[in-house]
Amino acid sequence: MNTFSYIINGVDKTSxxxxxxxxxATGELIGKYYVSTIDDVEEAIASxxxxxxxxxxxxxxxxxxxxxxxxxxxxxxxxxxxxxxxKEQGKPLNGPGSNFEMEACIGWTQVPASLNLTDEVVFEDExxxxxxxxxxxxxxxxxxxxxxPLMIAIWQIIPSLKMGNTVVIKPSEYxxxxxxxxxxxxxxxxPAGVLNVVTGDGKIGGHLTAHRxxxxxxxxxxxxxxxxxxxxxxxNMARLTLECGGNDAGxxxxxxxFNAIAEGIFWGSFLNMGQTCAALKRLYxxxxxxxxxxxxLTNLTQNFKxxxxxxxDVVLGxxxxxxxxxxxxALIETxxxxxxAKVVVPNPTIPESGYFIPITYITGVDNGxxxxxxxQFGTVLPIITYKTMEEAIEKANGLPVGLGASVWGNxxxxxxxxxxxxxxxxxxxxxxxxxxPFVPFGGVKQSGYGVExxxxxxxxxxxPKIISYKK
Numbered sequence: 001m002n003t004f005s006y007i008i009n010g011v012d013k014t015s016x017x018x019x020x021x022x023x024x025a026t027g028e029l030i031g032k033y034y035v036s037t038i039d040d041v042e043e044a045i046a047s048x049x050x051x052x053x054x055x056x057x058x059x060x061x062x063x064x065x066x067x068x069x070x071x072x073x074x075x076x077x078x079x080x081x082x083x084x085x086x087k088e089q090g091k092p093l094n095g096p097g098s099n100f101e102m103e104a105c106i107g108w109t110q111v112p113a114s115l116n117l118t119d120e121v122v123f124e125d126e127x128x129x130x131x132x133x134x135x136x137x138x139x140x141x142x143x144x145x146x147x148x149p150l151m152i153a154i155w156q157i158i159p160s161l162k163m164g165n166t167v168v169i170k171p172s173e174y175x176x177x178x179x180x181x182x183x184x185x186x187x188x189x190x191p192a193g194v195l196n197v198v199t200g201d202g203k204i205g206g207h208l209t210a211h212r213x214x215x216x217x218x219x220x221x222x223x224x225x226x227x228x229x230x231x232x233x234x235x236n237m238a239r240l241t242l243e244c245g246g247n248d249a250g251x252x253x254x255x256x257x258f259n260a261i262a263e264g265i266f267w268g269s270f271l272n273m274g275q276t277c278a279a280l281k282r283l284y285x286x287x288x289x290x291x292x293x294x295x296x297l298t299n300l301t302q303n304f305k306x307x308x309x310x311x312x313d314v315v316l317g318x319x320x321x322x323x324x325x326x327x328x329x330a331l332i333e334t335x336x337x338x339x340x341a342k343v344v345v346p347n348p349t350i351p352e353s354g355y356f357i358p359i360t361y362i363t364g365v366d367n368g369x370x371x372x373x374x375x376q377f378g379t380v381l382p383i384i385t386y387k388t389m390e391e392a393i394e395k396a397n398g399l400p401v402g403l404g405a406s407v408w409g410n411x412x413x414x415x416x417x418x419x420x421x422x423x424x425x426x427x428x429x430x431x432x433x434x435x436x437p438f439v440p441f442g443g444v445k446q447s448g449y450g451v452e453x454x455x456x457x458x459x460x461x462x463x464p465k466i467i468s469y470k471k
Contacts (some may be wrong), residue, residue: 004033004180006040006199009047010192013040019199021177024090024318025308025354033176036198041168041207044196048139048166049213051193056136056164064113067162069189071109077185078102081150083310084178089149090317090355092309096271097317104151105182108453111437112162117458122466129469134462136164137239138215141208143229145221146174146320147275147377150182155452156218157186157195160461165216168196170205174321202228210235216461219243220277223401223446241450241460245277246403246443247375249396250432251418253389253409254286258296261408261430266300268406268432269381270359273317275324278404278441280381280432282372284392287385294344294361294383301346301359308351318355319378325355328378332360335371335382340364367395375401389418397423403443406432425451 005012017035022028036044055063074081082098091097123130142156149171160167171179176199183197198204202225209217210232216239219229226244233240250265252258258265268280285293306316319325335341341364350356360380365371371382386392396405405424407415419427425443428434435441435453442451450460 001029002031004031004177006034006036006180006197007183007187008040008044008196008198010187015040019173019176021088023087024320025351025356027353030087031177033180033199035200036204038204038207041198041204041211044168044198045139045208045211045213047193048168048196051191052136052138052164052166055161055166055191055194058164060116063162063164066190067109067113067158070158070186071106071113073185073189074102074105074109074182078106081105081178081182081185084181085150086309086317088178089146089175090309090320091272092311092314092317094312095315096267097309097315101148101151105154108151108154108437109158112158112458115162115455115458117163117455117462127471129471131467131469133465133467134163134459135465137461137463138165139213140165140167140216140218140461141211141214141238142167142169143205143209143217143219143221144169144171144179146172147272147277149175149179152220153179153182156220159452159457160216160218161190161194163458163461165461166194166196168198168208168214170198170200170208173199173201206232209233209238212236214238217241218461221245226448239460239463241442241452242448243277243403243443243452244446244448245375245377246401246424246447247281247373247399248278248404248406248424248432249282249284249422250280250406250408251284251392251396251422252286252289252293253407253411253414253418254289256289256409258289258292262296262300264431265408266297270316270379271433273319274376274378274380275320276433278426278433278435280406281376282396283381283383284386284395285383287387290363290383290385294363297361298344298346304347304359306347306350306356306358308354316359316379319357320355322355324377325357328357328376328380331371331374331376332357332362332380335362335365335369338365338369341369367398373399389414393418393421397421400445401443401447402445403447404428404433406430
């Protein structure tokens with residue numbers, strides 16, 4: 001049984017406390033990792049702070065080459081890391097699973113290295129010239145979630161390093177081993193102290209984010225934890241990029257052929273078993289189209305096997321942890337008590353062990369019901385009917401979150417009109433969750449603030465500085 005260390009200043013570190021990690025599909029003990037102490041957090045931040053100035057002094061081409069070397073190292077180890085993701089997080093190797101996540105890690109490493117954030121002349125006349133420069137912020141605290149543990153870590157690490165910052169990262173306590181192995185591989189390429197790693201629960205994360213030497217916090221997770229990070233940042237006035245999830249709505253226009261869009265809706269909803277911040281979690285269809293929608297999704301769902309993701313023919317896995325498993329089950333059971341609700345389970349066959357919940361569709365519910373209002377983050381999709389487009393838009397916008405949304409249909413003019421009225425950071429047309437490393441991504445309302453990806457994502461890990469010249 002392997003035991004995994006965290007890394008501070010390029011050195012493997014251990015502690016007196018160990019956490020055991022179990023495969024959510026089988027219950028098998030797959031490894032242990034050392035849990036960091038508060039003193040470790042202090043040491044990690046001190047290491048990052050010490051190395052930041054020398055890292056920032058490298059020219060952009062030198063840092064880009066380091067990042068490209070990281071991409072090469074990830075590529076060489078992608079199969080190994082994908083297997084760890086499947087064993088620890090649960091998503092299958094195949095389909096849009098762990099191999100898919102590793103390819104995303106490579107792409108989101110290579111793209112920032114290809115981008116250039118140059119000085120900008122913001123004003124010039126006969127008397128003066130003003131130049132906007134983008135400088136490193138300093139030490140970045142990165143807090144990653146358990147649903148896409150390696151991909152989201154890359155989203156936080158690579159742009160930060162690209163722009164001359166150093167990083168202290170804390171992976172989720174639910175998916176620590178795969179994360180530690182990724183960070184070990186990255187540290188074999190980078191100078192010591194540029195990427196430091198601490199492990200543990202919210203106590204460790206809280207100390208990290210509140211520390212006086214943290215200048216930027218990047219976080220992906222729940223609204224509740226996001227609020228705690230905002231409070232913690234009062235101690236250091238750190239800049240924030242917060243992605244606090246969503247409860248994404250999708251609207252299907254009347255008389256749309258559901259057979260043509262069923263697969264897009266299915267994977268938009270159940271990518272990573274619905275455990276994706278920008279997954280489609282509320283589907284609004286016209287009341288005349290409900291039966292067609294359920295039939296099309298039911299027929300499609302019967303084609304996909306759920307089980308241990310290490311098996312070749314499996315494309316749907318378990319819920320990652322018992323806390324989330326219990327939450328999703330509770331939402332389904334609460335809904336069953338609603339006499340108007342109908343629960344449809346097209347393919348109820350699941351393994352006897354593990355945190356498996358079959359793909360479940362629920363009709364007869366509406367805004368105000370827990371299954372609609374609460375982000376399920378699992379293998380259940382409520383399908384809500386509407387009479388008019390105004391009603392559909394009002395319901396879609398009726399919750400205090402707004403990460404993503406989608407509109408489905410063939411009427412190009414109406415699709416675009418509806419898309420402009422939806423309150424979300426990203427609105428996709430005839431697709432859902434189609435993020436891209438060149439395209440800025442972030443939420444509105446309680447889904448957080450700040451953006452990641454592309455040029456705007458690079459700007460988010462810098463501070464602007466004006467140099468003003470008198471002529």
